[in-house]
Amino acid sequence: MAYVPQGPRELGRSGVCVPALGLGCAPLGNLYTAMPEERAQAVVSTALDGGSGYLDTAPHYGLGLSEERLGRALAGRAPGSYTLSTKVGRRLRPLAPGEQPDGQGFVDVPARAREWDLSRDGIRAGLESSLERLGVDAVDVVYLHDVENHLREVYETGFPALAELREQKTVRAIGFGMNHSDVLARLVADLDVDVVLCAGRWTLLERTAYDDLLPVCERRGTSVVVGGVYNSGLLADPRPGARYDYATAPDELLRRARELAAVCGEFGVPLRAAALRFPFGHPSVAAAVVGAAGPEEVRDNAELFGHDIPDALWHALVDRGLLDGDLPLPTSDPRRPV
Template identity: 45%
Template structure:
């Protein structure tokens, strides 16, 4: 699988990444055997970038991912995790986590973007994963914590990066406006934008993507299926969009895009994976994958050629922003 360099850092990431939120029991339990099989399939497919976070299953995702990666040579993969939510003992457990993960709630999340919180979070992640270092560290969902995240957390991460402890630093969010601020106003190298540069939402073209291009920084695209609406060949009512039931107008829009895909000999999910790479600042698409079947299918979709004429026809029908770049010529594959 091809790799792309995170600009101005020593790191390269494979064009597909493994998003490990679902192996932290997002929405429903994932048996440990299924999680391991999914990770094995990702490795066999050539995926060498893995993303996790303490938030995912109250540490379960980090534990499972670390158990898998510890048997691999450390220089053969890139791993990212996140800071901003410390895991602390839960004095009032109810039995099950209340933030979307099917795990016991013996721990709870505590927002903390202080310097000490960042250092503690990284130490805790290294303990849970059993790894000796992290390659990328993102601030996780700092939407309501800009000042502390920008003035305390990011300088702490920059210090670790400058010492060679971390290879790259940034932020990951479900919005793009603040991510652009992190690129412009802090030492961030790379940002992970979830759901804001997809076939159904190109709002990142108004802020974070031009900022990345102007500053020579990089973007990882996540949430490219928009919670599932773009994951099948034909969208249907009852599917999710941004974690909720998809509005009928978006189901219809996705169906219209699927019609164009069929005329060009491709599919909606294949186009959804390929689309973020229309912008030269995007270096990776990270997909949440629960099973080996999902991994194999997405890896196969990734290698299918999506004709450039598809984007032109989608623009012509008003199904893509006219600002979507027309050339990928300055992508820097290894």
């Protein structure tokens, strides 16, 4: 029997539980390309109706557009029927006269600008604004977002403000979300963190988080939500010009991704299915959040997530040098390498 992650799983000791497969809502903010409103609503509805009831968003995504669209999709749904996370650290403001929006990868965005604010009042005001855009009274999880260059403010005011909100039961679980696993490892070691969202550093193509973040999380009892399982697209479709880490993939990584796909094909397993499953070899991983450009991709991700992957595939990837031999594998035998 092949290993299939089962949910829901608790985030740290917070009492917040999430299904193993969640929906990343950056595409709702028009990431790289505009998404029609009707399609955005269908994405969320399909995820919720299909069991992917963990929804992750942020003010950064489309300058609030993702949160607004998600809020419209959640209207009328019982709060307890889904788990919702958003992020703080950047506040949004209206554009000044003559100022142009900086989409930072998002297109057709509202006339707003981002401003860093990790003060206590800024954290509280940022969360309140998110709740208004989402049309909800509370969210389950709040992450400090992309704060790797603001660590002094994180330690002095940002994280204490989040911890205060948790203590007051305004939010149930708190943590950090970013691409830098080494910074996440430091923060988990130093602070009382329930969960981290680590994007792109624990995938079929990259083991960085296994070497720095995951050991600390396992020791501290901190859960990991994995984002970027496809490394910006390379592991979804390894073709020339594919993105890796938000830029065009280097030739060496493209070659390796194509080799991974070839071996997966020998076992009748789509590369995307293997990419979705791989992170769950580590016991600290609670969930993966995956974006979708339409409802058909939501259904496809769910189908791929449940794909039967034989243990022999993982061992073949190790034997052919495409995965390091010390990595934990998502096999039916839970024993980890020593």
